[in-house]
Amino acid sequence: MMYSAGEVLDVIRKQIYLDERTQAMLRKAAVVRGVSESEIIRESLREYLRKSAVDAGDNPLLELIGLADGREDASEHHDVYLYGKDKD
Template identity: 35%
Template sequence: MADPMKRKQFHMSKEDDKLLKDLAQSKGMSEAEVVREAVQEYAAKNSQQLNPLLEMAKEAEQHTVDSANDLSVNHDRYLREIHENEE
């Protein structure tokens, strides 16, 4: 059995409204279906992105040096390393 739907009401610009209408028509979907699909895709995309500050804190925990002091001094280096490893 499908989850019951919850009604939402929000404002959007005329341009976004036209985009939504055109997209729904081109996909043969309702505007509500397009919005639900977009929200799910957005959530999936953003849940996969790692927070570099949390990653940096995890890395600091693995070192035997004083984590708080080391992190405060070397945070730029850790962020750069995390960014370089993602590329």
């Protein structure tokens, strides 16, 4: 359990690797704001995920699902469906 900005959080521990430049920027942001580096990471990640969230209804590729519904045996009996008889 953890406290963040006055609220109690159940948190899951994650391990990440940062390059030196990103670490320095993170440290500076935490000092300036007076919060932990973890809090900066959580806030940043939440904001990123909120902005980049894609509604499945907005994905045109999902409209292709079911487009090719049809006979299940079409690959085996395609000649019958195309020509009306088996090709010899």
